[in-house]
Structures are given as C-alpha cells and as structure tokens.
Amino acid sequence: MRLRRMTASFGRLDRAVLELGAGLNVLQAPNEGGKSTWAAFLRVMLYGIDTRDRDRKDHIADKNRYRPWGGGAMEGTLECEHGGRRITLRRFTRGSSPMGGFEAVYTDTGEPVEGLTGENCGERLTGVSREVFERSAFLRQSALAVDQTPELERRIAALVTAGEEEVSYSQTEGRLREWMRRREYRGSGLIPRLEAELSEVEANLERIEGTTGRILAARGELDRLEGERARLKDELERHRQAARRALDEQYTRAGEELERARRELEELEGRQARFGPLPERELLRQAQGELSYLKTVDEEIRQGERALAQADQAAREAAARGEDPLFSGLTGEEAAARAAEDAAAVRAEQARARRERRRSPLLQAGGVLLLALALGLDLGLGGGLSPWSGLGVLAYLALAALSVLALRRARQAEGRAKARLERYGVGEPEGIAPLAEDYRRRRAEADGAREEAARVRTALADRMARRENSRADVLNFVRGFAPEVSDLFGCSAALSRALGLEEQRKLAQTRLEGARRLYETLRDQGGRALTGPEETPASPEGDPEETARRLAAVEDGWKRASGELERAAGEQQAMGDPARLQARREELRGALEQARWECRAIETALDALKKANARLQERFSPALNARAGRWMERLTGGRYQAVTLDRALQASVEERDGVIPRPLLALSQGTMDQLYLAVRLAICELVLPGEEPCPLVLDDALANFDDGRLALALDALCQLAGERQVLLFTCHGREAEYLAGRPEVTAAHLQS
Secondary structure: OOOEEEEEEEEEEEEEEEEEEOEEEEEOOOOOHHHHHHHHHHHHHHOOOOOOOOOOEEOOOOHHHHOOOOOOOOOOEEEEEEEEEEEEEEEEEEEEEEEEEEEEEOOOOOEEOOOOOOHHHHHHOOOOOOOOOHHOEEEEEHHHHOOOOHHHHHHHHHHHHOOOOOOOHHHHHHHHHHHHHHHOOOOOOHEEEEEEEHHHHHHHHHHHHOHHHHHHHHHHHHHHHHHHHHHHHHHHHHEEEEEEEEHHHHHHHHHHHHHHHHHHHHHHHHHHOOOOOOOHHHHHHHHHHHHHHHHHHHHHHHHHHHHHHHHHHHHHHHHHHOOHHOOOOOOOOHEEEHHHHHHHHHHHHHHHHHHHHHHHHHHHHHHHHHHHHHHHHHHOOOOOEEEEEEEHHHHHHHHHHHHHHHHHHHHHHHHHHHHHHHHOOOOOHHHHHHHHHHHHHHHHHHHHHHHHHHHHHHHHHHHHHHHHHHHHHHHHHHHOOOOOOOOHHHHHHHHHHHHHHHHHHHHHHHHHHHHHHHHHHHOOOOOOOOOOOOOOOOOOOOOHHHHHHHHHHHHHHHHHHHHHHHHHHHHHHHOOOOHHHHHHHHHHHHHHHHHHHHHHHHHHHHHHHHHHHHHHHHHHHHHHHHHHHHHHHHHHOOEEEEEEOOOOEEEEEEEEOOOOOOOOOOOOOOHHHHHHHHHHHHHHHOOOOOOOOOEEEEEOOOOOOOOOHHHHHHHHHHHHOOOOOOEEEEEOOOHHHHHOOOOOOOEEEEOO
C-alpha cells in the first residue's frame, strides 16, 4: 500500500493538502504546526473514529480533540495505491457522528470498491487491525515503547508458529478463567447458585410442615384485631366530633374578635382625623429628638455662660499679672530687646570704667617718671634749676590732671551702669534678661487667657443661635398638625399625643390583621359559625392522639397478620408437592457434582496451557529477538548487537563485547529510544504483511536523537523505504539537510 495525497478538514487543518512520495517522506513543521494532526488524520481515515470514546480527566476523545477549528464539518480524503490500482477514500460527518460517513472508489473510474467499508477499510488496506497498526507501524515520540495486547501477541505468535491467528495465549487463558469464574464466582457463579437453590429446596422441605400452623395462628390474630380496630375507630370518631365542635367554637370567637378589632381601629382612626393629618412616625420621632436636643443645648448654654465668666476672670487676672513698670506698654519681644540693649549698655559702661581706672595710675606713674628725669638732668648739669626742671614739672602736672580726669570718667561710667542695674533691681547685667523673659511669659499667658475667653464666647453664641433655630423648627413642625401650640411644652405634649395615637392605631391594625389571619385559618380548616346552642358530643376518655396511635398500631398489626397469612399461604402454594421438591433436590445434587467436576477439568486445562505457553515462548522470542538485534546493531553502529524480549515485550540489550545483557532502565535515554525504535521496526517487519506493505509513520520519533544517532537512524529508514513507504514527521530541519540529494527521499514543509 502506498499513500499519494491527503486532504483534511481536521483539527487545525482547514482543507489542507499533503502530497506524498513513494520512499522516505521527511515532513517538517514547527511544534504545534500540525504534524501529529496529520498522523492522527491518517489513522482516522484508515480506521475511523471511536464515537463511544469520552473525555476524561487526562484524555480528550478524538472526536473532540480534532473538531475543526474553523467550525466546519470534520471530513477528508485519502488517495492511495493498493493491489495495483489507485483508490480514493472519503470520510465525512454524517448527522452527529464525526467521520461517520464513508466512501471508497477507484480514483480513475469513480466506481465503488467492492467489500471496502468504513469498518474494515484499515484492516483490508494495511493487513492488520487498528491495535496492531498502532503498536507496529505508528510511532510517536511520546509512545515509542510498545506494550503487549492479545491482538499483537496473536499476530506475532502465529507468524513464528504454524501461521494460525485464531488463538492467543492470554485470550485462551482469560476464556478458561472466565469459565472458572462462571462456575465458582461467589454469589453469581454456577456452583454458588446451585448450592443456594439446593439449600433453599431443603429449607422448603423443612418449612412445609410448619406452614399450616402459621396459617391457623394468623387467622386467629386477624379475628382479634378486627374487633379491636372497630372499637378504636368508633372512639376516634367521637374524638373527631368533639374536635369539630371545639373548632367551630374557636371560629365563632375569632369572628367576634375580628369585629371588635375592626371597630377599635375605626374609632382610633376617627380620633386621629380630628387632629388633622399627622406626619409620618419617623418625623414625629425626629421632632421629639429635637426637643431632647434643646434641653441638652440649654444645659450646654448654662455651662458655657459659667465657662465664659471663668474665662473672663482668668483673662483679667492674667492681664494684671502681665503688667510690669519696667516694660510698660511693651510686647514680650520688645521687652526682651530692651533688656538686651540695657544689659549691653551696662557691660559697656563697666568696661569703660575698668579701662579708665587702669589708665589713671599709669598717667600718675608717667608724670613722676618725667619729673624725675628732669631733675636728674639738672643735677647732671651743675646742680641748679634749669629749663628741663620746669618742663618736667609741667609734664608731671599735666599727667596728674589726666589721671584725675580718668578717675572721674570711671566713676561716671560706674554710676551710669549702677543706675541702670538699680532700675532693674539687680546687681549684674546677667540678671536683666530673666526679668524680660518672665515678662514675656506673663504676657503670653495673658494673651492665651484672652483668646480662650474669646473662643468660649464664640462657642456660646453658636449654641444660642442653634437653640433658637431648633426651637423655631420644632414649633413650625408641630403647628403643622397642632396650630394652637405656642411653646416647647406644648410641642412636647402634641408630639406625645400624636405618637400615642399612631402607636395605638398601629397596635389596633396589628390586632386586626392577627384576628383576620386566625379567622381565615380556622375557616380554611373547616370552621363553621355557631348560630345557637348545640349539644356538645361527649368526649371519650383519653387523648385522641393516643387513640390514633393505638389504632395505627392495630392497623399495622392487622397488616402484619394479613401479610403473614398471605405469605404462609403463598409459601404453602409455592412449596407445592413434597415429592416434587425431593426430585428437584436430587437433580440439583447431580448438577452440582457435574459443575465441580468441570472446575477440576478447567484447572487441569489451565495448567496444561501454562506449560504449552512456556514451550511457545521458546519459539516466540528468537524470531523477534533476531530482528530487533539486527535493527539495534544498525541503529547503534554495531555497538549493541543482541536484544532480548520476553513475551510481555520487556527488553534488555547486550553490547558487542559485553558480558551480560543490560536491562532497559540501565540505558541512557538516547540508547533507550534507539532500543524502542529497533523493537518497533522488528515488530513492523514481523507482523505487517510483506506482499502489500503498509506505510510506516514516525511522528517526531527521532526528536531526542543526537546528530550521530540521527544519522544512523535516517540511513536505516532510507534502507527500509526501499521496501515500504515511510512518513517521518519532524520539527527539525537537520533530517532534510542530512538526506538532501537522495532520490528516494521527498522533503516537504507543512503549511500551518
């Protein structure tokens, strides 16, 4: 079989076309580019869609997974060659069944292909069933490993033995074990059923003797219960008559109460109408709240007046404390500035006095020195007076006068400094600044007290204005329904009266509604108004509920006795003739013995089948192992040459120079994928027909191979492509690059 062309409206594919060559087809597309969709489309075109498959937590059914993204119908065509003729397959949606419609025609003539249906199409064209095709010729990266199925096992076993494909070990074993379960399975098996029926027959034979006594006892109990039931029914009827009378009396009283409530409501509504329409209850409550607020405001005003008097007194006292003759009329900052200036002036005068006092003795000493020098010159010149003496005297007198003047200026500076200090009442200039700071503090306290008094006065004025506004609002509101009101006391009385009337009216309305509901409820219960004195039936002793319970118990007892009688009679009829039951018992014993003998025979067959399977295993493994070993040697460049597979297709591999086989889990991931591919190709050779070879499909099966492994695998596939068509879907470009120029290779980029 050779694929030529596919056209698909399938999943992401929208009327997409794929042309295929005869040998190795390298079909490149990026991930999510439609490779797996094309592979799945080919499988569906051959074998159809399982419409019974349902979505699960970890699985999406093909009918939902590949629903066309564009919203159209799922459909497609497949053109292929088989038996020397070209065939066109068409699958399309029919009703609610995706790909449920099928056609197969010869491409050249359009004539239907006889015997080719949607159900047998895949097996007729490929030569194998869906299970065998998926586990041999359909390779995916996520499912390279192959697992065992009865279909694949039967196919392989047939090809390595006599060529018969009708029997599988696992199916035969399953059938034998199913036969065993049919006989031995608890509850539903043949042997448990025979044993249960035999036990029942024997029990019936034992019970048949006691059935007559049970029938007689049941009839006696029924007679007794009939009398008790009649008596209790009469007693319960008298209870019902008494309850009917009580209901009628209650209904009559409810009607009278309803009428009283209606009259009371009408009277209250008439009284309310005399005062004019009243505001809503919420507005009346708000007005009462305003009255209460006015009382609160009055108290706040009284407290505010007391607080204002206290604040004014505190302001006056603080202002008195803030007066100081030293800084009269000055602010705190001005007083601090003046004090600083005066302290600086005192320090300057004191410094001037100290300088003048230091200068005076120096001047006197200088005069004496000059006078002594002049006298010394005169003595040195002859001992008489000379002009130098006169000059010395004059210099002495001048310096003495300057000394006296310096002392006078010092005393004047000291006097001015003392006067300033005496004015402040301190002895040193450092004492002036604390006086100014104290004055500034007292002035700040006076200013704060004055501001506090102003704040209290403003708050008091605001309270008084709010009181007047609220008073006017309340008066205006109340006069709307009570014009005669002139003061707040009248407002309070009018509001209380209005609320009282409204409360009474609502209460009366509630009583009226309650009386009406009770009246209607009793009427619905069947109450009738009493028109005159009637004789009240005598109520029986006891509680009617107790009577009803006793009657129900008697009824239950009567039903049980009646049921017991019916069961006993039925059992008597069902058990029938004791002779027939004894014959059935003997028949059941024989059937039970036969079933047990069959179980022993099945056990013997299972044991023989197991031994035969072991012998078949010895013939099965070499054929598949030899093919898998040759492919493994080719894929690994000769490094691995022997593969061992058990019947469950679990593999191990042996290196060329190795001592013992290496199990699958001991291999690297790359070598493991090579082994999987070798086993797949061996199975493909073994189970797929050789006279009309079906295509081999690889969906990203080589994605994890490094460049070296990839080259070996591609060479092997090229060789295989000489025998059968190969479709290699890949997300890489390295396959096409490696195979470029080879005539047996067709490379294509899939359009997404």
